[in-house]
Amino acid sequence: MTSTPTVPADADPDRPERGDHPGDHPGHHPPSTGPRFDGHRGRWVGASVPRHEDPRLLTGRGRFVDDIALSGMLHAGFVRATVAHARLTGIDLTATREVEGVVAAYDAADLALGDIVAILDRPAEEFTPTAMPILAKDKVRFVGEPVALVVARDPYAVEDGIEAAQVSYDVLDAVTGEESALASDAPRVHDEAPDNVLLDVSMFDTPGVDEAFADAAVTVDVVTRSGRQNALPLETRGVVAAWDARDDQLHVATTTQVPHQVRTVLARCLDVPERTVRVTVPDMGGGFGQKCVVGREEIAAAAAAKRLDRPVKWIEDRREALTAGFLAREQRYRTRAAFDADGQITALDVDIVCDMGAYSCYPFTAGIEPLMASAEMPSVYRVPAYRVRGRALTSNKAPTAPYRGVSRPQYVVAIERVMERAARELGLDPVEVRRRNVITQFPYTGVNGVTYDPGTYRESLDLAEATMRDEGWYEERDRAAAQGRHLGIGYCCFSERTGYGSEAFAKRRMTVVPGFDISEIRMDTSGAVVVTSGTMNHGQSHETTFAQIVADRLGIDVGLVKLRQGDTERISYGWGTFASRSVTIGGSAVALASERLGELLCRIAAHLLETRPENVALDGDGGVVQLDDPTRRLSFTDIADVAHLRAHLLPKDVDPTLTATASFDVPGDGTFSNATHAVVVEADPGTGQVRILRYACVEDCGVVVHPQVVDGQCRGGIAQGIAGALFEEVTYDSHGEPSAASFIDYLVPTASEIPDVSIAHLETPCAFTANGAKGAGEGGTIGAPAAVLNAVNDALRDTGVELDSTPIHPWTVLAALEGTP
Amino acid sequence: MKPAAFTYHRAHGVPDAVGLLTDLTAAGEDPKLIAGGQSLMPMMTFRLARPSALVDLGPLRRVPSMTAISESGGTLSLGALVTHHAVETAALSPGFAVLARAMRWVGHLPIRSRGTVAGSLVHGDATAEWCLLALLLDAEVVAEGPAGRRTIPAGELFHGFYATAVDPDEVVVEVRFTRPAPHAALTEFARRHGDFAIVDAAVALDLDEDGRTSGGRVVLGGVAPAPVRVPEAEEVLAAGAPADDALAAAVADAAAGAIDPPDTDDGAGVSAAYRRRLTRTLVADACRQASGAAR
Amino acid sequence: MTDPHLLSLTVNGAEHEVVVEPRRTLADVLRHDLRLTGTHVGCEHGVCGACTVLLDDAPVRACLVFAVQAEGSEVRTVESLAGPDGGLSDLQQAFTDHHALQCGFCTPGFLLLAEGVLAEQPDASREEVREALSANLCRCTGYQTIVDAVCATARARQEAR
Incomplete structure (x- = not known):
């Protein structure tokens, strides 16, 4: 390679002064006399304070579920289906029970548990509910489906017991994809769904679609596909369940993003009152959506613990995680688009098919992917007419769960491929075509009825393009071409609805409608606070970022704030963490609870200072000050001392406690983060391997609470998006056998494959979250597949080949370069 | 698991x-x-x-000969418990330096720290770097069994599909490389760094003083159930030509034309045509690297 | 037929004797018999590297060693890295400074891998560090900040010489 353009070490000149660039001043603490809280940002919010989680995680003192050891604990594992589709004709666990170390073995009849059923409030012609039994009852529907539970003294004996089980099958033909699912003589995965369709909704058919196509200067018609992926938290799923005879309660420590939903389903399946189930969540090694649905294994293990009156642990092994864990992403879009001669899109007509696998997940149902895509498909563009049909198919593959991005990586690929193809047809630059269509006036209400709050769609696109131009990548691309090399530049411009509130989720017509979050805050006698949240950290740094929000609202040191999550006994109710909702909704709830506590502190202080409540305020430094005489001040320690230990001094109408509770729900259609990604790739003409030379992200997630954490979310998300674009896929053969049962076959990219990523921040504070923040958890994953795919197509621009599917295989690229399709 | x-x-x-x-x-x-x-x-x-x-x-690591790396009379001898990493960091003469250079392709450091040369050869994976290197440098495996010691030449070692000529009751005690090759290189292609190669290629060039080939070796992994030498490609080297890009291309074409690789053997969609295409690329790369290796 | 073996090994400077089944992995013995749960298990087939420990100073996958094979060996795990006062080591501090961990599950493996790499190649370039760190999987960070943290530690240690 000759001259490569210089990439500045910190290629984000527009980044606002805020916090530190990582590494410049390690362990930076903001000055104690910083600016007072301004409604969004203060002494802590906006600074990269040291993470509260780090000391324990760096020294081996974290506690993940497999680190829990209880006296008398047994271990569980599952006999799993070895065929994709069959009637169960016999389960013989006699030999299993005789294996040394095996304590018990159960099949579905032994445990007699209720099924997991997820329902949408939609008519029968739109949605077909199906049940997911905890253990397979009369049929198995995918390779890896749990058929029986083995409990033994250690995990080695569990495996011996599993091996000894005899299961006989009457094998049926397998449904392994769209074609086989929709064939007229297709086998039925569920008898309730004779056509193997669980959801079929035509959400929009606005006037003018056909006319627009009739009048179009240019039409494009593109079929895009995405492979089946695994969200792949590095910590697999797991549970430790124990019956607590003293409390008459089943305590279930489990890896879940949604503890309260697990409690509800556990109670239903075991047919016990919710009070008798306590769900806690220890440190969690990632989730990315895979852990935001209720798994059958955690319920089976809990049932065994109750029955045996012994603690039972189940830790999913990697083979189970890859073949029988919740998978994601396999979708096909046919997108037709009409453009006028100016390059303005005039109509969109989309057919979406999502292969949801064998079962509907709780609480979201199999409808989540097609409904998400149908609602959001117009993306960041002004689309005047829109028709869409979305279908969820069932097949004999492992079931799916929402995975970071949830359909958005796919519909964004579809619409961004449309933009690229239209540009080619129109003879325009693809960035220019986007520019002519992108939403610039806010609030904007789209053809999909969704109102978009202000963002920087156009600005992010301009800055991303300017970055590529300023760094000389266009010239480099031309130089490379002259040398016979294949460089390509690709973009992806998108927005992402983050923090769906109840109102937005209700439009999906779920019978279980997530949205709000509740927070309770307590101050102890020393002036330190414990705050709860119904969200559930699994790597996003909630303990730090929520503490920043609280510390600014109360004006105390961030080290005085302790976050509690993941315990159904401590948290009144919560919807957990998914859909980039934590800092927007959970963060707003803790902010409001903190404000209420601040008001209470002021009220008590005014009474003690013998002045009017309006004459005091929080002083931003751990106390309340009298406004007309700043020499008169009470510290929170003084106030807390009175509130708890000398309550007779309190005002008569104030309870002797320093607690406050608040809830928050996002109004209306929610808030949209946005970003543009720009990528430079080179395709190797000898192997077809695609190498990423440069990756730039320009993003806007509103107020940035913790710059390092937001950058980390972007980079981590982008890495997962690149994984989907170039590497990861679980395929199934015609018998429904999955291809990837180990990390030899499921290609999680390493440090050698994932490039460094520069991140530039634009900032449009959200008007209705309590802290101005929008979500930041999923954007990276959403933008990367389309950006990489577009860049690869640009590298292949002289071949006449268009690649529209992910993952992009090196042999496909090589065939394109050599003209040997 | x-x-x-x-x-x-x-x-x-x-x-x-x-x-x-x-x-x-x-x-x-x-x-x-x-x-x-x-x-x-x-x-x-x-x-x-x-x-x-x-x-x-494991306890035999305390036996010095089992972890010894020694060279004499144009032969490199590795004790059976020599690790990949020990070779990677050994000061080898130019004739065997290709072994150290090739180690970066063997898994990752934690694997190389523990895995052994002899273990890899006896495992007999068709894409294992050591199996290719054994054919490239005329290795001999010294195995001790109930009937005493015997020497198995690399050419007779690999039976394909993880089967080798070392009997179940034999213990490999030493691996000898008998053909120094100062102009040699191994290269490979995997989708992810450190993975088993889809195809790997090793080339040794016998070069005269004018930089013309007088013979050499071309060895491939991933194109057959066992690692293989490619006589058709070696004939091109034996015919003699300047070790330049044209020769690299000719050797690569000969190698790619001679093989009959498996189709979609791992279900990942890797076709025979793709393996053949990789073979052409990798053999040419290995030739170029080999000709530059010791100049 | 799987007669238990008495195993002696030194972990983080402390000698231990454990009775183990031959098939028990070193990772399981460290975690469940010695209760050193800082070492994590992510795949049990030697690819993810979450269980990386130093075995006689070399980084190895603890899931690819039967505990009985470690007889008489010295093992170092993440629990040994912090100072006697509990203060973070320079490498651990660099990880937190650079936000090189999110969920923290892969972190102990990366720390021990990095210690092994830095002992071998104290002057490793960024590209060499990147290639060496490709031994382990991280699902959260995208690796960039891990590479940053290890490079910063290498630089600081070189300068301190």
Whole structure:
């Protein structure tokens, strides 16, 4: 390679002064006399304070579920289906029970548990509910489906017991994809769904679609596909369940993003009152959506613990995680688009098919992917007419769960491929075509009825393009071409609805409608606070970022704030963490609870200072000050001392406690983060391997609470998006056998494959979250597949080949370069 | 994912190891040797391998000859417990420096720290770098069994599909490389760094003083059930030509034309045509690297 | 037929004797017999590297070693890295400074891998560090900040010489 353009070490000149660039001043603490809280940002919010989680995680003192050891604990594992589709004709666990170390073995009849059923409030012609039994009852529907539970003294004996089980099958033909699912003589995965369709909704058919196509200067018609992926938290799923005879309660420590939903389903399946189930969540090694649905294994293990009156642990092994864990992403879009001669899109007509696998997940149902895509498909563009049909198919593959991005990586690929193809047809630059269509006036209400709050769609696109131009990548691309090399530049411009509130989720017509979050805050006698949240950290740094929000609202040191999550006994109710909702909704709830506590502190202080409540305020430094005489001040320690230990001094109408509770729900259609990604790739003409030379992200997630954490979310998300674009896929053969049962076959990219990523921040504070923040958890994953795919197509621009599917295989690229399709 | 049960036996000398294998077999057991265990353990974890007894050669690391790396008279001798990493960091003469350079392709540092050269050869994976290098540099495997020691030339070692000529009751004690090749290189292609190669290629050029070839070796992995030499490509080298890009292309074409690689053998969609295409690329790269290797 | 073996090994400077089944992995013995749960298990087939420990100073996958093979060996795990007062080591501090961990599950493996790499190649370039760190999987960070942290530690240690 000759001259490569210089990439500045910190290629984000527009980044606002805020916090530190990582590494410049390690362990930076903001000055104690910083600016007072301004409604969004203060002494802590906006600074990269040291993470509260780090000391324990760096020294081996974290506690993940497999680190829990209880006296008398047994271990569980599952006999799993070895065929994709069959009637169960016999389960013989006699030999299993005789294996040394095996304590018990159960099949579905032994445990007699209720099924997991997820329902949408939609008519029968739109949605077909199906049940997911905890253990397979009369049929198995995918390779890896749990058929029986083995409990033994250690995990080695569990495996011996599993091996000894005899299961006989009457094998049926397998449904392994769209074609086989929709064939007229297709086998039925569920008898309730004779056509193997669980959801079929035509959400929009606005006037003018056909006319627009009739009048179009240019039409494009593109079929895009995405492979089946695994969200792949590095910590697999797991549970430790124990019956607590003293409390008459089943305590279930489990890896879940949604503890309260697990409690509800556990109670239903075991047919016990919710009070008798306590769900806690220890440190969690990632989730990315895979852990935001209720798994059958955690319920089976809990049932065994109750029955045996012994603690039972189940830790999913990697083979189970890859073949029988919740998978994601396999979708096909046919997108037709009409453009006028100016390059303005005039109509969109989309057919979406999502292969949801064998079962509907709780609480979201199999409808989540097609409904998400149908609602959001117009993306960041002004689309005047829109028709869409979305279908969820069932097949004999492992079931799916929402995975970071949830359909958005796919519909964004579809619409961004449309933009690229239209540009080619129109003879325009693809960035220019986007520019002519992108939403610039806010609030904007789209053809999909969704109102978009202000963002920087156009600005992010301009800055991303300017970055590529300023760094000389266009010239480099031309130089490379002259040398016979294949460089390509690709973009992806998108927005992402983050923090769906109840109102937005209700439009999906779920019978279980997530949205709000509740927070309770307590101050102890020393002036330190414990705050709860119904969200559930699994790597996003909630303990730090929520503490920043609280510390600014109360004006105390961030080290005085302790976050509690993941315990159904401590948290009144919560919807957990998914859909980039934590800092927007959970963060707003803790902010409001903190404000209420601040008001209470002021009220008590005014009474003690013998002045009017309006004459005091929080002083931003751990106390309340009298406004007309700043020499008169009470510290929170003084106030807390009175509130708890000398309550007779309190005002008569104030309870002797320093607690406050608040809830928050996002109004209306929610808030949209946005970003543009720009990528430079080179395709190797000898192997077809695609190498990423440069990756730039320009993003806007509103107020940035913790710059390092937001950058980390972007980079981590982008890495997962690149994984989907170039590497990861679980395929199934015609018998429904999955291809990837180990990390030899499921290609999680390493440090050698994932490039460094520069991140530039634009900032449009959200008007209705309590802290101005929008979500930041999923954007990276959403933008990367389309950006990489577009860049690869640009590298292949002289071949006449268009690649529209992910993952992009090196042999496909090589065939394109050599003209040997 | 836990191995099936087995009995465990530590060998305290090579004869002890041979004796344990013989006795265990006679007792109806299905014993297997373990050294670094980096290939065996994953297979046992998936229960794809389930020996009823393991004989651990680990204690033999204290026997100096078992971890020795020595060169004399144009032969490099590696004790059977020499690790990949020991070779990677060894000061080898130019004739064997290709071995050290090739080690970066063997898994990752934690695998190379523990995995052994002999273990890799006996495992006999068709894409294992050591299997290609054995063919490239005329290795001989010295194995000791109940009937004494014998020497197995690399050309007779690999039977394909993980089968080798080393008998179940034999213990490899030494691997000798007898053909120094100062102009040699190994290269490979995997989708992810450190993975098993889809195809790997090793080339050794015999060069005269004018930089013309007078012979050489072309070895491929991933194109057949066992690693293979490609006589058609070696003939191009033997015919003699300047070691330039044109020769690299000619050797690569000959290699790609001579092989009959498997189609979609791993279900990942890797076609025979793609393996052939990779072969052309990798052999040409290896030729170019080899010609530049010791200049 | 799987007679337990008495195993002696030194972990983080402390000598231990454990009775183990031969098939028990070193990772399981460290975690469940010695209760050193800082070492994590992510795949049990030697690819993810979450269980990386130093075995006689070399980084190895603890899931690819039967505990009985470690007889008489010295093992170092993440629990040994912090100072006697509990203060973070320079490498651990660099990880937190650079936000090189999110969920923290892969972190102990990366720390021990990095210690092994830095002992071998104290002057490793960024590209060499990147290639060496490709031994382990991280699902959260995208690796960039891990590479940053290890490079910063290498630089600081070189300067301190």
